[in-house]
Amino acid sequence: MSDFDWNDLRAFLAVGRAGRLTVAAQRMGIDHSTLSRRLSALESALGTRLFERRPSGFVLTSDGERLLGDAERIENVAITLRSRLDEASHQVSGTVRVGTPEAFGTTFLAPRLAQLSASQPTLEIELVANPRSFSLSKREADLAVTLTRPETGRHFARKLVDYALGLYAARSYAEAAEAIRTVDDLHRHRWVGYVEDLLWTSELNYLPQVSSAIHPQARISNVITQMEAVRGGAGLGILPHFLARGHPDLIAVLPQEVRIVRAYWLIAHADTRDLPRVRLVSEFLTRQAEAAGDAFWLAAP
Missing domain, CATH: 3.40.190.10 (Periplasmic binding protein-like II)
Known part of the structure; x- marks a missing residue:
């Protein structure tokens, strides 16, 4: 352990978290060959293999898994010491x-x-x-x-x-499309929604809360792009009020009937x-x- 270097441990943490050498090197701001040398130096100092090198990336060995928790605790101590020095100054x-x-x-x-x-x-x-x-x-x-x-x-x-979401349409869409008087009218309109298998949380699955009869014709993975599609007239969409309120070309539809809170x-x-x-x-x-x-x-x- 005489050759142990804290920078080698930082390299180990970066690769353990990223799973790929190039990504970890980019995060550390060093080239991947330097990072690879630091990993090899740490493994040599500890006398054990910390990663299995596979085509899909770097996978922790059992010794690597055990070291990861200890390395994170050492990192936390270093972060705390640095912060105390900053606070003191x-x-x-x-x-x-x-x-x-x-x-x-x-x-x-x-x-x-x-x-x-x-x-x-x-x-x-x-x-x-x-x-x-x-x-x-x-x-x-x-x-x-x-x-x-x-x-x-x-x-x-x-x-x-807390924030609220509501149903929105482009003013041009609302003026040209069939009138919407109740929730029962909604299934006759075009809709913009999420790509279901890309939902990163179930909290974004709004449409069943509005009506089980709604089936979006346009599915988009993020809400800002959904808003732009709604603004362009692609259909109705559920949008956060704080996102939609800055766009006068959007109008709220059935604001009392369709109200979602997250x-x-x-x-x-x-x-x-x-x-x-x-x-x-x-x-x-x-x-x-x-x-x-x-x-x-x-x-x-």
């Missing part, structure tokens, strides 16, 4: 990666990042606004905004905000939630959601 610096659904990240959070940057010039934010779930234990994100509260894992979760949850890992930079961004998100008030609900006519 009255600085909040470093990088916080925030994973969010695409509508929340793109429409709500991204326009507000300037406020955070102005108040914390040494803090870096990585915003990953994708229709997917994020693994905090694998360090895919430091904070995650999700549609469900996690039931397992060492997580801290709190409700960020919640955004803010999730942090138990090991890192109290780090100053993570805590600061968490508090910023909470304040912004609270200050938004009725923005997450249907605008008054």
Whole structure:
């Protein structure tokens, strides 16, 4: 163990989380040959193989699985020490990666990042606004905004905000199509919905809640692209009010009859939630959601 190097352990963690050498090297900002040498050096220092090299990627051996938990604990100690030094010098610096659904990240959070940057010039934010779930234990994100509260894992979760969704159509579509007076009229119209087998959470499966007779003619994997299809006249669609309200060419259809409520949850890992930079961004998100008030609900006519 005389040749043990912390950077080699960081390399091991990166490959263990990514499963592929090139992806891990990109995340670490080094070339893959350097990363490969660090893995080999660690295996040599420990006297054991940590990965099986397969065509599909790097798979942890039993010794690698055992080392992964220990390596994550060492990493958490290093992160905590760095944060204490920053706090002692009255600085909040470093990088916080925030994973969010695409509508929340793109429409709500991204326009507000300037406020955070102005108040914390040494803090870096990585915003990953994708229709997917994020693994905090694998360090895919430091904070995650999700549609469900996690039931397992060492997580801290709190409700960020409730929000409502409604039925929308392009004004041009509504003027040209058959009138919609009740929910029973909806099945006679074209619809835009999700690709069912690409739903990353059951919370997005809205249409059965409206009517079992609805069958979308256009299926799209993310809500922002769905909105653009609805705006283009492809059909009716269920959209978050905070996403649709900025587009005057969209009109709410049957707003009293079709009303769906969901919640955004803010999730942090138990090991890192109290780090100053993570805590600061968490508090910023909470304040912004609270200050938004009725923005997450249907605008008054």
